[in-house]
Amino acid sequence: MKKFCLLIFTLHAASAIAQTGALQAVVNKKANELEKQVIAWRRDFHEHPELGNHEVRTADIIAKHLTSLGIEVKTGVAKTGVIGILKGGKPGPVVALRADMDGLPVTERVNLPFASKVRTMYNGNEFGVMAACGHDSHVAILMGVASVLSSMKNDLHGTVKFIFQPAEEGPPAGEQGGAELMIKEGALEHPKVDVIFGLHINSQTEVGKIGYRPGGTMAAVNDMQIIVKGRSAHGAYPWSSIDPIVTSAQIINNLQTIVSRNLNVTENGAVVTIGAINGGNRSNIIPEKVEMLGTIRALSDQDEKMLIENVKRIATKTAEANGAVAEVKIPYSNHYPVTYNNPELINKMLPTLQAVAGKENVLLRPAVTxxxxxxxxxxxxxxxxxFLGGMPKGQDPLKAPSHHTPDFYIDESGFTLGVKALCDLTIDYMGGK
Structure with a gap:
């Protein structure tokens, strides 16, 4: 009886493997056929980028596409988010796939026929708007995945939830948005999600390659505001002042000791950066206050706590030593935790990534800040x-324009690999469950 049960189990397993292989062959064929369409979607989104919580046009195109595929659609989630629910023909887990939709206040400098000409007001100033981090690619790829998986829904062992998320780069000042708000509004419920997969195009990883890392793979981030309050005076009589500009300069210099003297850099990386400093309006007036804005990044919860404590201590004590006052807000407007890839899930799904891209093209990469x-x-x-490669083959990664810059550039020939990878991860996970 034991041998008979083992035989039955083996036959079922062999049948499941054969079925999964057949589905992957269908994925491969359909993804190749969709390549031109995915690129066309991407170019359209690139030419018409929208900032976080304002992705109205983008969301409308996504919703209409999902509806045309017979996918159940929910719109207006977390402002402009779209969720599609594809119920497979057989019982199984709920697999979520996520793409972010928003652009950035960056004026594009790349000479492309579909380059963005969009302009908008941001924080009181006029900027161009650009898909300068590749979110246009993410949306187009996931729309392609929806096309492929919906065409084989009767063979899927479970449900696929497509999450098109707004405001990954952060919502406008005073608003909520992004993944956190999507979760609050039930994106992982009804039906309850068992696992989630996502990708990020990378302009400094060669096309055809995939990068991964188990555990902490991207840093936790807190933005910060430091306001230094002193006493104003005529610039000719600085002894009458408590100079917040000199005090701010000392704070900036002292903050550099946090990483260099408090963090074991052989174990983890971290960043403390001041990105903006504003104070005063004339050459001969010492102002009353200075505002600094910056970012703190860490790859573990413990390091994140240490950085925050030290920033607050150094800023307030340095100001106090000069007779000034420093007010520190961390986070100032947003906080993201560490992007932590589940190690067991990585071990389980790594063979899928290796099968779709080739083992030699799936690379363990260091954590990034x-x-x-x-x-x-x-x-x-x-x-x-x-991470999905988007750099032209043969280019030097050190010379490739980085994300969030006016010269950011993506080679579109890598999109089909992204479609195949997300489809195969979904099918294999369902088969494995």
Missing amino acids: GAEDFSFFEQKVPGLFF
């Missing part, structure tokens, strides 16, 4: 977030 609000999803359910 960039941040991602995909981390909020991974706090709730096991997640796998990987």
Whole structure:
């Protein structure tokens, strides 16, 4: 009887493997056929970028596409987010796939026929708007995945939830948005998500390659505001002042000792950066106050706590030593936790990534101090977030324009690999469950 049960189990397993292989062959064929369409979607989104919580046009195109595929659609989630629910023909887990939609206040400098000409007001100043981090690619790829998986829904063992998320780069001042708000509004419920997969195009990783890392893969981030209050005086009589500009300069210099003298850099990286300093309006007036804005990034909860404590201590004590006062707000407007890839999920799904890209093209990469609000999803359910190559073959990664810059550029020939990878991860996870 024991041998008979073992035989039955083996036959079922072999049948499942064969079926999964057949589905992957269909994915491969359909993804190749969709390549031109995915690129066309991406170019349209690139030419018409929208800032966080304002992705109205983008969301409308996504919703209409999902509806045309027979996918159940929910709109207006977390302002402009779109959720599609595809119920497979057979019972199984709920797999979520996520793409972010928003652009950045960056004026594009790349000479492309579909370059963005969009202008907008941001924080009181006029800027161009550009998909300068590749979110246009993410949306187009996930729309392609929806096309492929919906065409084989009767063979899917479970449900696929497509999450198109606004405001990954942060919502406008005074607003909520992004992954955190999507979760609050039920993006991982009804039906309850078992696992989530996501990708990020990378302009400094060669096309055809995939990068991954188990555990902490992207940093936790806190923005910060430091206001230094002193006493104003005529610039000719500085002894009558408590100079907030000199005090701010000392604070900036002293903050550099936090990473260099408090962090074991052989174990983890971290960043304390002041990105803006504003104070005064004339050459001969010492102002009353100075405002500094910056970012803190860490790859562990422990390091994050240490950085915050030290920034507050150094800023307030340095100001106090000069007779000034420093007020520190951390976070000032946003906080993302560490993007943490579930190690067990990585071990389980790594063979899928290797099969779709070739083992030699799937690379273990170091952690990075960039941040991602995909981390909020991974706090709730096991997640796998990987990097998709978008750099032209043969280019020097050190010379490739980085994300968030006017010269950011993506080679579109890597999109089909992204479609295949997300489809195969979904099918294999469902088969494995």
